Amino acid sequence: MTSVPASVPATDPAVYDAYQAQWATLPDSRDGWLARAREVAEVLGADAAQRDQDNKSPRAEIVLLKHSGLLKLLGPKKYGGGEQPWSVGYQAIREVAKGDGSIGMLLGYHLLWSTTANVVGTPEQIERTHERIITNNYFVGGAVNPRDSDLKITSEGEEIVFDGAKFFNTGGVVSDLTVLEGVLEGTQEHIFALVETRQPGIQFAHNWHNIGLRLTESGGVKIDHVRVPWTDALGWDATSKTPRDDVLKVPFAGLLLPTIQLVFSNFYLGIAQGALDFASKYTVSTTRAWPFGGDNKPSATDEFYILERYGNFFAHLRAAEALADRAGEELTGLYRDHLANRAGLTGRHRGEVAEWVASVKVVTTDVGLRVTAGVFEVTGARATSLRVGLDRFWRDVRTHTLHDPVAYKNRELGRYTLLGEVPAVTWYT
Incomplete structure (x- = not known):
């Protein structure tokens, strides 16, 4: 997981150590997954008001979600996921949000970004993305704020390079992977790609000081020359460097x-x-x-x-x-x-x-x-x-x-x- 800088107060994952063993086995049914979500909500609800007031980076709460298995809820079983439909995913988000709205929101965004390839990726990218996220139990954040089209992409050989900033991102500070989205130079075409969060080119502003959803780390982020292989540009043909009509144009x-x-x-x-x-x-x-x-x-x-x-x-x-x-x-x-x-x-x-x-x-x-x-x-x-x-x-x-x-x-x-x-x-x- 991305390390929260020492200068930024963060919650301590050790407080949830016991749940790693308690939730070692994933649920195997809709009812089981929703029961797990309710258990997570109960844990979070016990001190949600105090954590909201403390306003610390939710490093521990993301670890709790990892222990619970909820990050894997929609992923294929062949990689260790729950293979539940979105209808169950939505109900699980709702249950967690009852206990802590911030963490319910983070779970929801993760489930969306971790399955983005299902919508705009090629079949090969879908499989590769699921395997990477589920087998590593990664939490995925997103620097995708479409109202501010301020991430520019340039093509350099077999790579694309992201540069710019986003006024809002969600969960990036405590994420393992971040979804980036920008416009390819000289076109009006958008590209989504998942990148490792822990790299020098991703610099978080740590400026989320809003009245609500205080534990979502939804502040700004600067993207400085982050390089991504063309093969990771979701829905694009890496050879012709063009969007796949059968993926992105339907x-x-x-x-x-x-x-x-x-x-x-x-x-x-x-x-x-x-x-x-x-x-x-x-x-x-x-x-x-x-x-x-x-x-x-x-x-x-x-x-x-x-x-x-x-x-x-x-x-x-x-x-x-x-x-x-x-x-x-x-x-x-x-x-x-x-x-x-x-x-x-x-x-x-x-x-x-x-x-x-x-x-x-x-x-x-x-x-x-x-x-x-x-x-x-x-x-x-x-x-x-x-x-x-x-x-x-x-x-x-x-x-x-x-x-x-x-x-x-x-x-x-x-x-x-x-x-x-x-x-x-x-x-x-």
Whole structure:
């Protein structure tokens, strides 16, 4: 794993040593994997508020994910992976996010970047990438921020060279491999490649000091003359140095965007579910009934407005979960049916599934913000204490739901509803 500089405070992996033996065997079923994710969430949830306030680089938490096997959840069994579908991956992200939104987000991004070759790689690159990541139990970060097209690529013989910077990256500081993305000089063609994180040409700014998702190491990074063999340019022909039409010029290549958008929605949902669970325990144990209402109750759990709010939050979260699971199944179906036959996926079908994903994004953004802010109304003034840590749930959801404006998802869905239009493939649809 990349070493966090001594000048940057980091959590100590030794605190999770016992779990390496406890989780030595990988789960072998959907239920087993989700049970493992819940165990990880329970471990993380025990001190999540304190770790959030300490704001240390999450070196130990990445080691915990490695011990759990969750980094291998989607990988082929022949290399030691769990070979689970994305539908299970999304549910596992959600479970981990209930305990710690930052680590749920890091797991989600890892699962996306570690399977990027499935979408934009050649068959040979898919196999080579899986073997490398799964057999080494690598954690993968990503310096991919498409709004800032500030990584330039030049071709030098049998290599390509990345230069530039990214204002945001995710998890790179604590990663083993980093996905780089840039534009090839003299073209408008983008190239993705996985590189070793621990090299002089990758220099992290260590400047992630935002209000939420504080343990995601999502700050800036400078890329200085990082060299990559042409054979590692995902989806490109290394001989002709051109993009493969059968890989990058078909609708299947556009699945990368709905796949990661659904990652986002699932950790929003998990964070909101975690907030409701955390608040519920606090209300039962600590919240006092209001004694000046004229219809006084002996305990907070008898208060009508408290019961009504919790019931309403629960109903909306349950509905959001059902929608998220349906979208996960729809996307899983595209991978199942078209990974071996990419040309068989039409743009229309891809777009219709993207609208399932957009629907989840809208709903989980709305309900996530509403629940994580609303739980304060049913826990009381003392729940605002930093010692309680209830604020982290809202801060986490508020931070990432600004990733791309949800208003555009609403507009996109409006055009689909009124005009039958599916979205064009972009960096955000």
